[in-house]
Amino acid sequence: MAKANIDKETIINKAVELVNRVGMDQITLKMLAENLGIKSPSLYNHIEGIDDLKKQLMIYGWKQAEQRITQAVIGVSGYDAIRAMCYAFYDYVMENPGVFHVMLWYNKFQSEEMEKATSQLLTIIFKLTNSLDIPDDYCFHLIRTFRGFLEGYFLLVNNGSFGHPLPIFESFEISIDVLIAGIQSLEPEWNKIDSMKTTKGEPQ
């Protein structure tokens, strides 16, 4: 019974490799164990089960995405930084389709660590948005706009849901153009409305 000397990290790394190759729904603990040269129950010495594995993959993915984005926005400011953030996220997802698929369900496994990984990312995005001349409340709204667009777009690409032959990255670029142009065009209005903050009605 030669010890394989496997630890949590080895397991996660192998799972990342597999999940990006065949997708999460094809993965079983048996298959994962076989790829590591052990039997499936032995995995329980390192992880708590398949739900825990998914949780670990999510945390791993959001941490990596956060790192990539952080690197990408160094030395860039304003709308260019927003664009750089989007492109860095795009690149990460295209390289890690399987991991991204798991990341999308992060609500399902709320935890301390997960909270930490995603809130760091949100903090960065808030800083980027806030460096533009936009009232705080609108920054929070816009973060939702971007989260929605980015995660949705990646999901559709990932699923092969775009049938039209137009290049996928071109549509992505144009979408970002539209979002940025939209913010630039509405920003003066938001600043006008924000100065009389007690208004209850909707803008426009």
Add this chain to the structure above:
Amino acid sequence: MAKANIDKETIINKAVELVNRVGMDQITLKMLAENLGIKSPSLYNHIEGIDDLKKQLMIYGWKQAEQRITQAVIGVSGYDAIRAMCYAFYDYVMENPGVFHVMLWYNKFQSEEMEKATSQLLTIIFKLTNSLDIPDDYCFHLIRTFRGFLEGYFLLVNNGSFGHPLPIFESFEISIDVLIAGIQSLEPEWNKIDSMKTTKGEPQ
């Protein structure tokens, strides 16, 4: 052995009810059968299994969404129609969170019927976009923008992934404002560059 007189439609309807209440990942054929007053193997007289059930739910969802959107854009034109389309989709998803969750994976079960349900919807959206003064190619790009934003935003709402206390519908309205303002602001530029270009093809 009193016949329960159950048919495919009864099964789908009950599944819709259950999936919206407890979510797809909580549903088993046993539970579904119990809710219909039969045993799980009897379901196989009407459906081919759990994957088929998901496929049926997807088709059902996309058909219903398409109907709701079609109704919503009657007698509305231009950017108002785009807005009406988005709001109608929003309403449908908020009323059917479980079904929407299943709809998101429609790539997984490509079929004749699925193709029909979604391409009808895409045709409508293409008509709306195309009625604006925008070159064809950009219409196709923008459909991707909207699909990405809408499906992503709904996914995040559905998953409870927005932690901030700001009202969710307000962010949605602002996001649509941003998208429309962005298109309006870039449209002259697109017409300048692409005035000669026409692409014939199917929406996506």
Add this chain to the structure above:
DNA sequence: AATCTTAAACTAATTAAATTAGTATAATAA
């Protein structure tokens, strides 16, 4: 060096869910 402890592997058994096989009966058609 001998022994103790622990971590990490194993085999075997259990549970849960989907599915398949084979049987029985109610409803309907001939």
Add this chain to the structure above:
DNA sequence: TTATTATACTAATTTAATTAGTTTAAGATT
């Protein structure tokens, strides 16, 4: 009345996750 078919059933199978209980290698303690 009889034959056919659809729809239900029970029982068995398969597959995957998980749990229980056992064994052994590696390192720590005497």
